[in-house]
Amino acid sequence: MEMVKLTIDGKPVEVEKDTTILKAAKTIGIDIPTLCYFQLKDMNIENRPGGCRICVVEVVGRRNLAPACSTNVAKDMVINTHSIRVLNARRTVLELILSDHPAECLTCAKSGSCELQTMAQQLGVRELPYQGEQSTYRKDTSPAIIRDVDKCIMCRRCEMMCNDVQTVGALSAVNRGFMAVVAPAFEMNLEKSPCTYCGQCVSVCPTGALTEVDHSRNVINSLADPTKTVVVQTAPAVRAALGEEFGLAPGTLVTGKMVAALRRLGFNYVFDTDFAADLTIMEEGSELLDRLTRYLKGDQNVKLPILTSCCPGWVNFFEHNFPDLMDVPSTAKSPQQMFGPIAKEYFGKKLGIDRKNMIVVSIMPCLAKKYECQRDEFKVNGDPDVNFSLSTRELAQLIKLANIDFNSLPDEDFDNPLGESTGAGVIFANTGGVIEAACRTAYELYTGKKLEKVEFNELRGLESIRHATLDFNGLPIKIGIAHGLGNARKLLEDVRAGKSQFHAIEIMACPGGCIGGGGQPFHHGDSEIIKKRAAAIYREDVGKPIRKSHENPFIIELYKEFLGKPLSEKSHHLLHTHYFDKSQGTFVEE
């Protein structure tokens, strides 16, 4: 590789040719401020439209200032990143951005995590010298995401995520000049667009232009209502990230403190979505084995590969884009939606609580879950199986609101029976985790042998598309894994073309899986945070006494007492679902 020598702020530096000034500076500890620029290293995600001009630097001999994020280094370049000229220009750029930004920091949902706010602090802006016209747009509220584009600074990170990474195509920059904004086609509401509610746009938005629909007020009201029994379930990815909101290092597991906090918030029962994940494995794993056995017997009608269906963003995606393949995914509901009917129809009935008097709240790393729990097919006479879904961020907010000193809480255990889970349920949080959990169970059920080593390391990692062949006692099982919807699309197009070689495919909509979900604490482009969360999840798995879903004693009891066996009539009624073709009439209605 050809190397280039140059000088930045008087320091010599040598970097590979084609490196940007921004990255070259970083190698010698110079952190040039950026706003529109965004990168998730090692995950093939980068946004550098060079639009905001915050990162301008002075290149000696060049007439104009250069944007560091999108200017490559050259031999013998001499660069000043903080000369008077640069500082003045950078401040003016920011002041101009702020001149068309509502100064609502006190009440903005993003306050404290806003990169524009941080930048104003960093550059020491103490007054707003430019007063002029402000662009105003209609606020758009969907079931999961709120667009308040008055706060949009046209960094176009959301557009990059929605189009390049997720290939969803719900958002695009529209109009021109002062009226330019990121919006769905025809500036319709997000709800009418092919949006999957994956929430990755919210994850990367530097300001409060894109935020989640806040359900915490509903939860507070339910907790205050003495006629209601309020049950909470927590998704696996939450325990590996919640601590970040309380200043703990990324990758700190806070399972016990989270349970303690939920109990102090007043939830009557603190249960675990991991239990429902174990249940998902029983149903989805059995469906895999059922399809596989029929296929091996020569049944031509069997659809293989089977696709996982735990991820609601992914479900929305194939309903919009692959309606012709709706019989390919597993019919198993997601763990969140399996938990709902088990809580209301099994646990509630056992305790003599009418489902109308039970409120099920879920804590999710996800925004699509907010939409999922509102879907009509997951309601009984208008009563949703899961009433409210809060993001990891909303839970943190709720804990702070209730004056709970999170970090000094003792570790507490989940309640039984719906709080008991295995390591297999935990790893649902990571890309590759669902299929690994499924294989732990499917292997033992299929071969009748005990699995010597429960870890399938070949299924782990962060590469965008992975594949592995597992040996089921001489039968090679081919597994495909994709995270990020753009990668999922590639695998699905193979299935559509009849070229797919896989028996089973796991899809998660978010980069890294649920640990990188749209409802998690903001990572601000630091992919190390996502990796640390993933490692924490695998640590939690190792620490579990039981690591295979079918060995969960409360799952065994649930089948014995209530469901019968996997894929039974009762299971089908409560734990399986069907999908809808959403490809037509997206925008223009009759």
Add this chain to the structure above:
Amino acid sequence: MAKIKLSEKKIAELKEVCKSFNNEKGELINVLHKAQSIFGYLPAELQEVIAKELNVSVAHVYGVVTFYSFFTMLPKGEHPISICLGTACYVRGAEKVLEEFKRVLKIQVGETTPDGKFSLSCLRCVGACGLAPVVLVGEKVYGRVSPDGVKDIVAEYNN
């Protein structure tokens, strides 16, 4: 947004156009140009067809349509009126002519009269500066137009 029915013959023609560009994403602007010349404008329904043909998102097509002022989502009138605002026409009073058209037709630039007869747009120089100020109605050129003459031009097409 109410759905409008696009002429199937024209849609077939448009699909041929897309095909002639190998249905390539990068040809979106060219396809939009042709589509606008076939249909006269680019309604939402048409943008959906184009998005599907070129395998791009509808949001992206809409983004391009709204970026370039040449593209319009409003149908043009039966007699599109264009007023030249190039330098020569401008100094000879084109702006007053434009104001008179707006007053007589009761529409703004870029709009179409409710009866669908006239639409109003501006352009920059038609290469007939000797006749300034110049007005085009469809393909027909009117030279040395004064605000007083506007009513007569409109009347010509109003029978």
